[in-house]
Amino acid sequence: MNNFTYFIPTRILFGAGQLAHLHEQQLPGKKALIVISSGRSMKDGGYLSRVEEQLDLAGVGSVLFDQIKPNPTLKNVMDGAAMAKENGCDFVVGLGGGSSMDAAKAIAFAAINPGYLWEYSFSMTGGKKTPVNAPLPIVAVTTTAGTGSEVDPWAVITKEETEEKSGFGFESMYPALSIVDSDLMMTVPPILTAYQGMDAFFHASESVINTKNHPMGEMFALKTIELLAACLPGAVKDGSDKEARAHVALANTLAGYYMLCTSAHSMEHAMSGFYPNLPHGAGLIMIAHAYYQHFADLHVCDGQMIKMAKAMGVENAVSGQEFVDALDKLLADCNVEALKMSEYGITPESLKKFPERARKVLGGDFSADPAVLTDNDILSIYQKSFR
Incomplete structure (x- = not known):
């Protein structure tokens, strides 16, 4: 180590x-x-x-x-x-x-x-x-x-x-x-600010739960999460806020310094590969709750999720669920908690082709997930995310 x-x-x-x-x-x-x-x-x-x-x-x-x-x-x-x-x-x-x-x-x-x-x-x-x-x-x-x-x-x-x-x-x-x-970055529209900022957030959160994670790199990821939880809603609300924009920009670059993506990125690549009008950040947001809830329910990375919850301001966090709750709040604060796959042409039937494709494209590392995801698990995450 x-x-x-x-x-x-x-x-x-x-x-x-x-x-x-x-x-x-x-x-x-x-x-x-x-x-x-x-x-x-x-x-x-x-x-x-x-x-x-x-x-x-x-x-x-x-x-x-x-x-x-x-x-x-x-x-x-x-x-x-x-x-x-x-x-x-x-x-x-x-x-x-x-x-x-x-x-x-x-x-x-x-x-x-x-x-x-x-x-x-x-x-x-x-x-x-x-x-x-x-x-x-x-x-x-x-x-x-x-x-x-x-x-x-x-x-x-x-x-x-x-x-x-x-x-x-x-x-x-x-x-x-x-x-x-x-x-x-001052003129980026609010919705795109949210999509882009959450992409950086997931670069960091996937790096923290990644089983190949390293403490040296984790410091970049946790600081990214701290900055985005504190400043991304402000940048979404008021794009002219220079301090919020600067902190979000720093978070983005820090996340780029250490990026060990898990299966979530491959799952999104499957989505926007078939539906190219879907912005990458939006696709990640759509599956985020169900994806992290799956691992929280299994209690396979509670310690890492607790670190992320604390970085998001939950001072006395003791469970992985508190990270999922903080993530849900961040999405709501950025007005992106209710994005719909159906608005991009995705149907419940089309979800069935995503798991196989997600394993075949390069986006993130399935072998670094906190628990092995079966094709049924992947499909279930998509289905729970569908609106």
Whole structure:
């Protein structure tokens, strides 16, 4: 338990106003592919022009790829990689939320490795090949607080033909530089603030109940839980609250420093793989109560749940149930306690295809769950979560 290896090679500029210092950094090339979503927020909010200005000040040219979907697809990635190669880009900037940063990492990989990205994936239909080259260097500028993608080497990509949403990554895919500037998060709508913040929360809570958990990393996870329980409702209620936004941003990055996801993330990947309009954070919220209640009822991780309850302000917690109750209160305080699967097209009958798929895509580690989940257990959690 005293032995560990810790490696996060990403240089991070954290804090309000840090984007203004991007041009002062030693950037990893002279021409960047800027990757953003297909929506309007990066352009209308002025974030894209600010990044372009910073690159100009640094003497770096850029081209724009603005086609990323909320759940980035394999085609998205290959199209972006083709643009990077055609324009001679020597690094990639991911600007936006987790989708843009994930796509930027995958594009950086696909732009310099031969063949098709999925040939290297370890997912259900992946080719599991060994990479030939390290990816192009990556710079991440996050405008949301949820995925922790700015400090990890992972990308979540969907192969549309097989409805397969899966994690993809290699150690070489850590960003070289990341900007975490809470001023860029002030205009995120309340519902998305909640979805993203709870994604970070579940990165932490899954890490704490994970049987492969380590005390050194647990400190990041418990601080994440403490910050989000205290500050996420305030950021949802008033997006202009700079202190709440800053604390939620810090929680997100801390969760990214130590992320050992359990089966819950794979269960959500099955959901939004089949139903790509479902936001990842929303899917996690939908199954959260039933998922944690299952383990609380079994009393298999009471000690870890008590730690989390205390981090959430339940000073004299003595049971796992108190964590579940505190989680329910946090969801209610963020106005997301009653999300409905049915609003995204999910039906009771369609739940039956989720357990098998959850085991075949990369999201979290079933072998690290506090108790073994059978397919019937997984289906029961989905069914109890259905509205």
